[in-house]
Amino acid sequence: xxxxxxxxxxxxxxxxxxxxxxxxxxxxxxxxxxxxxxxxxxxxxxxxxxxxxxxxxxxxxxxxxxxxxxxxxxxxxxxxxxxxxxxxxxxxxxxxxxxxxxxxxxxxxxxxxxxxxxxxxxxxxxxxxxxxxxxxxxxxxxxxxxxxxxxxxxxxxxxxxxxxxxxxxxxxxxxxxxxxxxxxxxxxxxxxxxxxxxxxxxxx
Amino acid sequence: xxxxxxxxxxxxxxxxxxxxxxxxxxxxxxxxxxxxxxxxxxxxxxxxxxxxxxxxxxxxxxxxxxxxxxxxxxxxxxxxxxxxxxxxxxxxxxxxxxxxxxxxxxxxxxxxxxxxxxxxxxxxxxxxxxxxxxxxxxxxxxxxxxxxxxxxxxxxxxxxxxxxxxxxxxxxxxxxxxxxxxxxxxxxxxxxxxxxxxxxxxxx
Numbered sequence: 001x002x003x004x005x006x007x008x009x010x011x012x013x014x015x016x017x018x019x020x021x022x023x024x025x026x027x028x029x030x031x032x033x034x035x036x037x038x039x040x041x042x043x044x045x046x047x048x049x050x051x052x053x054x055x056x057x058x059x060x061x062x063x064x065x066x067x068x069x070x071x072x073x074x075x076x077x078x079x080x081x082x083x084x085x086x087x088x089x090x091x092x093x094x095x096x097x098x099x100x101x102x103x104x105x106x107x108x109x110x111x112x113x114x115x116x117x118x119x120x121x122x123x124x125x126x127x128x129x130x131x132x133x134x135x136x137x138x139x140x141x142x143x144x145x146x147x148x149x150x151x152x153x154x155x156x157x158x159x160x161x162x163x164x165x166x167x168x169x170x171x172x173x174x175x176x177x178x179x180x181x182x183x184x185x186x187x188x189x190x191x192x193x194x195x196x197x198x199x200x201x202x203x204x
Numbered sequence: 205x206x207x208x209x210x211x212x213x214x215x216x217x218x219x220x221x222x223x224x225x226x227x228x229x230x231x232x233x234x235x236x237x238x239x240x241x242x243x244x245x246x247x248x249x250x251x252x253x254x255x256x257x258x259x260x261x262x263x264x265x266x267x268x269x270x271x272x273x274x275x276x277x278x279x280x281x282x283x284x285x286x287x288x289x290x291x292x293x294x295x296x297x298x299x300x301x302x303x304x305x306x307x308x309x310x311x312x313x314x315x316x317x318x319x320x321x322x323x324x325x326x327x328x329x330x331x332x333x334x335x336x337x338x339x340x341x342x343x344x345x346x347x348x349x350x351x352x353x354x355x356x357x358x359x360x361x362x363x364x365x366x367x368x369x370x371x372x373x374x375x376x377x378x379x380x381x382x383x384x385x386x387x388x389x390x391x392x393x394x395x396x397x398x399x400x401x402x403x404x405x406x407x408x
Contacts, residue, residue: 122394157401165389166397178392185369185389188382190326193370197361 003196005093006186007115008033008100010179011108012123013156017169021123022102024176033098033183036089039065042080055085072114073107084111098183105159112162119186121179122163124156126170207400209297210390211319212237212304214383215312216327217360221373225327226306228380237302237387240293243269246284259289277307277314288315302387309363316366323390325383326367328360330374 012018025031039055041062050056057065062081065071074083084101092099101111111118160166165182169175186192216222229235243259245266254260261269266285269275278287288305296303305315315322364370369386373379390396 121392124397157398160394160398160401163394165392166394167392178388181385181388182392184382184385188325188369188371188386190364190367190370193328194361194364197364 003096003192005033005096005098006183007089007093007111007118008098008179008183009108009111009118009120010100010102010123011105011120011163012169013125013159014104016123016125017172017175018102018123020172021169021175021179022100024172025100025179028176028180031180033100034092036084036092036099036101038082039071039074039085040080040082042082055088057081072101073103073110075104075107086114109162119165119182120163121165121167121182122160123175124160124166124168126168207300207396209237209300209302210387211293211297211315211322212302212383212387213312213315213322213324214304214306214327215309215324215367216373217329217363218308220327220329221376221379222306222327224376225373225379225383226304228376229304229383232380235384237304238296240288240296240303240305242286243275243278243289244284244286246286259292261285276305276318277311279308279311290318313366323369323386324367325369325371325386326364327379328364328370328372330372 010018010022022035025033026035037051037053037055039057039062041057041059042054044050044054044056048054048056059081062074062083065083065085066074070086071083072086072089074081076082084103084107089099089101101107103111108120112120167175167178167182214222214226226239229237230239241255241257241259243261243266245261245263246258248254248258248260252258252260263285266278266287269287269289270278274290275287276290276293278285280286288307288311293303293305305311307315312324316324371379371382371386
């Protein structure tokens with residue numbers, strides 16, 4: 001009868017402030033989701049604990065995980081692998097807890113294919129909303145500058161396409177509030193709640 | 205460029221506490237939605253102001269509104285008509301403000317047909333979630349009692365079908381928080397936000 005948790009994926013263009021928003025969310029005492037611990041092949045730093053900060057793996061172990069489809073997503077940065085072990089995510093969701101991932105857009109695409117029912121939140125730079133004013137004040141800017149901005153905005157728009165929600169990171173506190181509101185709302189979605197009642201009524 | 209407001213419809217079985225939740229929501233200073241003023245044929249009471257508490261109408265005026273399709277929903281109670289004028293709702297939405305309706309389930313069905321894009325929230329009695337435990341403790345209750353409860357729960361479940369969200373009214377404050385979180389989340393839905401950016405980018 002245990003209702004499954006939600007997989008919450010926060011992503012967005014690099015430099016948008018995903019890490020800052022994630023840290024703020026987890027610093028709030030009323031946050032009830034579990035942070036997904038990543039696996040990595042990089043060496044543990046002083047004080048880092050296996051299973052808390054990261055699951056530390058050898059290159060061989062990590063590549064075995066890739067082959068055995070044990071990673072929800074992974075990527076290689078500066079010679080080290082980083083990835084999300086599917087087992088931890090699955091167990092936490094099965095235990096009825098919400099799992100929170102903060103990952104790059106490439107990784108989010110991989111997760112979407114494996115977990116289409118996840119909750120995908122695109123963290124958008126505040127510049128996207130400022131862009132309107134900037135574009136509107138034409139004449140004061142060179143045409144090339146405007147074109148460059150339009151192109152960047154179009155690319156961000158295309159990335160958005162995969163996501164369920166767009167949260168503007170105008171202020172970290174507001175962005176956190178929106179992310180948490182989205183999770184509360186998703187838990188109230190009729191499809192989720194109704195299923196619970198239906199199951200309950202089938203008992204008899 | 206003005207983004208349209210959301211039509212928020214709070215409904216649910218009678219006696220579930222819709223009015224209490226609505227009052228609590230509007231007593232909170234950070235609530236940013238407009239309450240839709242109903243039209244009625246009942247006489248104004250001492251202190252009631254036309255256009256604030258109700259739009260007071262004669263029976264003839266009200267029936268003309270029905271004929272001219274000027275009501276989003278209406279019903280007759282104890283010899284008087286009550287209804288939601290579509291004009292006020294439409295103007296407020298067009299001005300980019302969210303409009304909040306608290307209406308009976310019959311009315312909500314009428315609104316759904318005219319405003320399928322509205323946000324329909326079903327306020328559920330806490331008994332629905334308690335029901336599980338109650339049903340499980342079989343043997344201590346007569347079969348008829350259990351059947352009666354199952355039937356009531358099934359009927360409520362069928363009413364839910366039309367709604368986007370289900371909010372359990374376990375505690376008024378929590379129910380309000382959920383309703384407001386749903387509105388925040390809906391404003392972050394990609395379809396809504398993306399449209400804004402797309403429109404913006406079409407300018408050039």
